[in-house]
Amino acid sequence: MDSTKILQCPACGHTMRKVNIPEAGFTIDMCTNGCGGILFDNQELKTIFSKDEVIDKIIHYLENSDFNETNTDKVRVCPVCDTPMVKTGGASGVEIDCCNVCGAAFLDNGELKKLKQKS
Numbered sequence: 001m002d003s004t005k006i007l008q009c010p011a012c013g014h015t016m017r018k019v020n021i022p023e024a025g026f027t028i029d030m031c032t033n034g035c036g037g038i039l040f041d042n043q044e045l046k047t048i049f050s051k052d053e054v055i056d057k058i059i060h061y062l063e064n065s066d067f068n069e070t071n072t073d074k075v076r077v078c079p080v081c082d083t084p085m086v087k088t089g090g091a092s093g094v095e096i097d098c099c100n101v102c103g104a105a106f107l108d109n110g111e112l113k114k115l116k117q118k119s
């Protein structure tokens with residue numbers, strides 16, 4: 001599912017930008033004016049994990065920018081369905097905010113890189 005709704009960043013409240021990644025086949029919401037966080041709609045995170053070139057593209061897109069620091073301990077609220085997100089550590093050791101209702105996942109700036117290094 002690829003939402004067309006404009007989303008507010010769950011970490012810093014800035015409006016997220018929809019970035020088209022042709023290799024992924026869908027747009028990805030990124031907090032390009034705030035904290036550099038990335039919001040994946042339902043299943044998008046799983047989809048890109050088999051695609052290294054997509055991950056590289058996203059990392060490259062967010063590189064060399066100064067992003068705001070965020071409080072990672074704060075409970076984030078899913079911008080898609082307004083449900084408090086749950087921090088999921090998983091096997092990777094990188095904490096991701098997940099929404100158990102709609103399946104969205106939020107990655108703070110740098111977390112995608114960490115995930116890639118671990119995989």
Ligand SMILES: [Zn+2]
Pocket residue numbers: 009010011012013014031034035036037
């Ligand atoms: Zn943000």
Ligand SMILES: [Zn+2]
Pocket residue numbers: 078079080081082083099100101102103104
């Ligand atoms: Zn949700």
